[in-house]
Amino acid sequence: MKQFELQRLVRSNIWALKPYSSARDEFTGSDGIFLDANENPFGKKNRYPDPHQRELKQALSSFHGIPADQIFIGNGSDEVIDLVYRIFCEPGRDRVILCPPTYGMYGVSADIHNVEVIEVPLNDNFELQIDRILSHSATCIFVCSPNNPSGNSLHGIEQLLDSFEGIVVVDEAYIDFSSSRSVTELLPGYPNLIVMQTFSKAWALASARVGIAYASREIIALMDKTKPPYNVSAFNQQEALKALSRPEKYGYRVKVILEQRALLEKELKEIPVVQRIYPSDANFLLVEVSDANAIYHYLVEEKVIVRNRHSVVRNCLRITVGTPDENRKLLNAISNYNNQRR
Ligand SMILES: *Cc1c(COP(=O)(O)O)cnc(C)c1O
Secondary structure, eight states: OOOOOHHHHSOHHHHHOOOOOOHHHHOOOSSSOOOSSOOOSSSSSOSOOOTTOHHHHHHHHHHHTOOGGGEEEESHHHHHHHHHHHHHOOTTTOEEEEOSSSOTHHHHHHHHTTOEEEEOOOOTTSOOOHHHHHTSOOSEEEEESSOTTTOOOOSOHHHHHHHOSSEEEEEOTTGGGOSSOOGGGGGGGOTTEEEEEESSSTTOOGGGOOEEEEOOHHHHHHHHHHSOTTOSOHHHHHHHHHHHTOHHHHHHHHHHHHHHHHHHHHHHHTSTTEEEEOOOSSSEEEEEESOHHHHHHHHHHTTOOOEEOTTTSTTEEEEEOOOHHHHHHHHHHHHHHHHHHO
């Protein structure tokens, strides 16, 4: 990593921000009569949640072996993305690099924050074009590995961390389905790295909206002071804690999804309208078919909903790995489409 000075990259209003101090910040004991937060004294859901999510951070810290003060918990990954823009990207001035085809929220969030996007597309193998990225100057880059929608893990992230002058955000929403190692291992050497993960995919908690960021203590402190005080509800914190307390259930589900991914890949290959299946490190397959729009609409009629990615990768459908029963129904439906056409 080149000379790194965090303050140079942080918006001056955020660097200077004095955060809101909640009642739960000022008195942190658990014993006593609480007349400090204007809560209703009656009921069971009447108290504000822990604004620092201490218990959840501790559980994640034990699970991943990452210090609790290097963990941020957000209201979904969307909040983490939003905070990166709020902290590092001055509207109308700073620029961000995105590498399409990739997750759409990085670009939507850039538009919301009025931040200019420089697109440096992935190459034909859906890999980063590092030299082209480094020829631009920008405050942040978002990369997604394994990437949505292509499914592959990206090479060259360490090289990017070594040479890029700004913040490198690596979105690892699908890391649990990958044979590659998490780049959280690189955190000690790279103060410019932010790693995003989520409870929405491998932990089967999309409805709870719990996203995670791992980064340096200094970056996590900036995220914590910039977020809304009670950004993650007590119910959602509890759901995430419950999931973490059952790692064998998580492991079993991931194992079944990986077996099903292999099966789906093998059987899809046999179907004539399927032209190509991209290698996947995620819980979905990017599948090139003869006519994505037609097959997408046909599948909808058969009540099988996949994601039509034709507008981003020509004639491609993104198919999430479902239960064994769901996958069987998908395979039957696509096979029948083929029979109809012949
Ligand atoms: C699904 C997904 C997420 C998860 O977002 P949440 O807001 O945590 O549900 C994050 N990044 C990518 C690339 C995804 O595909």
